Amino acid sequence: MQTLAFENGDTLPIIGLGTWKSQPGEVHQAVREAIRAGYRHIDCAHIYGNEKEVGQALNEALGAGEVRREELWITSKLWNSAHAPEDVAPALRQTLSDLGLDYLDLYLIHWPVAHKPGVVFPNSGEDLLSLEERPIAATWAALEALVDDGLTRHIGVSNFSISKLQTLLETARIKPAMNQIELHPYLQQNSMLEFCHANGVHLTAYSPLGSFDRPAAFKAADEPVLLEDPVIVEIAERHQASPAQVLIRWATQRGTAVIPKSVNPERLRQNLAAADLELDDGDMDRIAALDKHRRYVSGANWAQPGSPYTLENLWDE
Ligand code: A2P
Numbered sequence: 001m002q003t004l005a006f007e008n009g010d011t012l013p014i015i016g017l018g019t020w021k022s023q024p025g026e027v028h029q030a031v032r033e034a035i036r037a038g039y040r041h042i043d044c045a046h047i048y049g050n051e052k053e054v055g056q057a058l059n060e061a062l063g064a065g066e067v068r069r070e071e072l073w074i075t076s077k078l079w080n081s082a083h084a085p086e087d088v089a090p091a092l093r094q095t096l097s098d099l100g101l102d103y104l105d106l107y108l109i110h111w112p113v114a115h116k117p118g119v120v121f122p123n124s125g126e127d128l129l130s131l132e133e134r135p136i137a138a139t140w141a142a143l144e145a146l147v148d149d150g151l152t153r154h155i156g157v158s159n160f161s162i163s164k165l166q167t168l169l170e171t172a173r174i175k176p177a178m179n180q181i182e183l184h185p186y187l188q189q190n191s192m193l194e195f196c197h198a199n200g201v202h203l204t205a206y207s208p209l210g211s212f213d214r215p216a217a218f219k220a221a222d223e224p225v226l227l228e229d230p231v232i233v234e235i236a237e238r239h240q241a242s243p244a245q246v247l248i249r250w251a252t253q254r255g256t257a258v259i260p261k262s263v264n265p266e267r268l269r270q271n272l273a274a275a276d277l278e279l280d281d282g283d284m285d286r287i288a289a290l291d292k293h294r295r296y297v298s299g300a301n302w303a304q305p306g307s308p309y310t311l312e313n314l315w316d317e
Contacts, residue, residue: 001040001275004202004257006177010105010153012073014252015272016041018206018261021213024050030263031057035067037269043180043204043259045077045110046095047120055099074101075180075204077110077158078143081119083134088142092151107143107152108180111159112136113302113309125306133308136164137171144174154178158206159299161316162195169199180204183256184226184247185287186294193254204257207296209244211261214296224294231290235283241274248274250287 003011017034019027019042027050031042035057042058044051058074061067076099082091092107114134119127143155156178157168169175179196183189183205196203210226226232227243236243244260248271251258262268279287295315302309 001038002252004255006154006202007200008153012105012202012257013039013041014257015039015248015275016043016073016075016204016257016259017268018043018259019050019054020045020048020206020261021211022048022050022261022263024053026263028053028057029265030268032061033265034268034272035061037265037272039268039272040067040071041073041075041257041259043075043206044095044099045079046091046098047077047079047110051076051095051098055101059100069101073105074099075106075108076104077108077180078139079120080111080113081115081117083109083114083129083136083139084117085138085142087117088139089146089149089151092146096151103150104152106154106156106178107146108156108158108178109136109139109143109160111299111302112157112161112164113299113314114139122301122304122307125304125308128302128304128307128309130308136168140168140172140176144172147174156180156201159314161314162192163316165195165199165201169201176201178202178204180206180259182207182295182297183251183258184208184210185229185232185250185290186210186224186226186292187296188288188291190291193256197255202257203255204259205251206259208247208251208258208260211296213261218297218301223296224292229290231286235279235286239277239279241277242270244271245274245277246279246283246287249277249279250284253279253284 158180
């Protein structure tokens, strides 16, 4: 399995298992199956509401000797309601307790967005705090302390624009090792790819298959279905692969980690096997032409009337 290397010599298996939208009741089996199939990278978050069940599966696999902890790469994320510096270590400790682990491999600031204390999801713009009121730099310093304390090996961010990453890189004592963002052929983010490459920041592609299983409230009626794109389907047929495999291999050939979500044993094996596919220059060129700067995860939830966030100042575009 191709890996991404970190400054301290750690390596991240480039294809991981996504767990966003994996329901309690199904994610346990998915994680057990994934580890049996050879996945060593599992992407989690407190807000997914399933870390206890993921942890149960991880600990069963560890206890059964199917895998050793040091072979696994476990990522989790700090939710928006815990950006106050004094809330950061307790949030990570909760995640560690839920996952049944002593340390994480990577802990990310989930969004460059802060909620008022106790607000899990904002019901109105009043429920949010601006980044002036709750500066990222102070939250970041609290994440750096987690590395000092051995609670996570690496720290990073998610959903950060180039401009927000740049600001953080200028002030951080420990630089962000990762930005996890929405990336797929309809949202290729080439300038982000170049910026991260030049600055030694890795990227992880979320929603690589277009996240068709998102809650209806987050879906546009007319949205294009990435897995049914005729170019992707045609390339898949020619390689005797599936459209999902083409999308996953496209991500890894661009040097980004990728975390397709599946709770289906056959599909999660198929997704890992995308590593064996080889897209040629012609395939990559045709996929490059599909970019439409289309976000499936728009961030509109944070840009409600009265919120300090707008889609413009969230994405800086
Ligand atoms: P399922 O979990 O039933 O396999 P994303 O990773 O972009 O969030 O997309 C996840 C969605 O894609 C889920 O609906 C998931 O369904 C589906 N999916 C995952 N792997 C495949 C695959 N190989 N082929 C088709 N759909 C897939």
